[in-house]
Amino acid sequence: MTYPDVFQGFGVGDAKKWSTPTLVEYAPKPLDSNDVDIEIEYCGICSSDLHTIKGEWGQLRRDDLVVGHEIVGTVVAVGPKVSSLVVGQRVGVGAQNLACLNCNRCQDNNEHYCITKNVSTYNKKFPNHDYFSQGGYASHHRCHEYFAFPIPDEIESKYAAPLLCGGLTVYSPLKRSGCGLNTTIGVIGIGGLGHMAIMLAKAMGAEVYAFSRSSAKKDEAIKMGADHFIATGESENWNQELTDKFDMILNCASYISGITLNSYLSILKVDKFFVNVGLPCAGDVYEFSPFTTISNAAGIKSSKLGSRKEVLELFELCAKHNIKPWIEEIPINGKNLSNALIRLDKGDVRYRFVLTNFKQFFSS
Structure with a gap:
């Protein structure tokens, strides 16, 4: 031993x-x-x-x-x-x-x-x-x-490895937020976490919006399963037609610069959440106005990793859908x-x- x-x-x-x-x-x-x-x-x-x-x-x-x-x-x-x-x-x-x-x-x-x-x-x-x-x-x-x-x-094995942290980190909040048929999920940041979030949310049955600062990753995001792509840095009013649209917005970006939190909070449905999983440097902080969420009771929270039960569920989902x-x-x-x-x-x-x-x- x-x-x-x-x-x-x-x-x-x-x-x-x-x-x-x-x-x-x-x-x-x-x-x-x-x-x-x-x-x-x-x-x-x-x-x-x-x-x-x-x-x-x-x-x-x-x-x-x-x-x-x-x-x-x-x-x-x-x-x-x-x-x-x-x-x-x-x-x-x-x-x-x-x-x-x-x-x-x-x-x-x-x-x-x-x-x-x-x-x-x-x-x-x-x-x-x-x-x-x-x-x-x-x-x-x-x-x-x-x-x-x-x-x-x-x-x-080579595909299982990224699921063990990145995949689980996005699957857990998706599952706990009720991601599935007749839900709309937003994913911010098309990177290591975000690309898996898109694939998993789509496999779970949701309508998926991908958010990125530019259109550089649009074609790839669509291939991953995103139904819509929003380049937030290319339009000042990108959020105006998305009011009351989202059951959850999952922030997978490991930065906060360029993320206008007020804009994302304003497009959540009532009592839904903006969820952080991509964490920046420890000293970075968001700014938002409480008046932004007075009309929809939206909230902000973070999610860490996931449970053993969720790991095994994630494996089943990926095996079933060949993710x-x-x-x-x-x-x-x-x-x-x-x-x-x-x-x-x-x-x-x-x-x-x-x-x-x-x-x-x-x-x-």
Whole structure:
């Protein structure tokens, strides 16, 4: 149960050196009774990874921080009380590694909002160990079995990876907002999150509007399934004919510049929400007038990740509708990872990087 003794990964210890992760070795935390070890084969690159290693969401908690939380691999070891997984099984891990699983939130399929033992996949301290979590740009990953999800045979591993954070992050608020037939959903930001939101909302039966600052991504958004495309930067009055139109507007952009919150709030139906999932730098704030929502009681909220139940539902939906995130495969090595992070920082990705060739690189 000690296999493997040492993991390898690409770590960052200084936010000023975010674009040049270096190969490091580190011991995993002790294998708890319900833990599994996963030999990694694929890992998506998420904007959260970039925000973290650039220090935009807070301090790097260790000098060899390995990020990455869209992990797909094979179970290679299990703790003595593991009951849901077996060695050799293909699984995925998203942005969460641990929760108490006993509190009211956990018992109500809200374990991603657990406030007792909520441990992120990287850069978070485990409550019972003097250990800060390490992510998926690595040879292996160790986590609680509850947060390792069996992947249906119909979904290829390279497409499953982006679903584990990006896909789940948009699916959860879509599902909880009642996305389906006879609903109209707006998606802001046609990027890593937004392109999956369009595909998922359409598969769930909604009429989908894609919002972007320019028309540059219009044709691609339509191919993804958007019924309508609005270039907000090309018309000052783009919202005037959309009053009382939307059952939810999902903001997937990782910026707030150019987003006129008052305009989006004004086109929601009564008691509906503008939901943030694409988070900007920690210090960025929105501005809006309370008078904007006095006529429709619209609200603003954020959504984080999703539950295990929702992950499994998401997999079923993608398998049924053959939903495949738009990806660019990047064989993992130092140079390729550096280039991918720099390109992501510039917005030069259509629409999700997925790291591959882990076994070959790590000689596992």
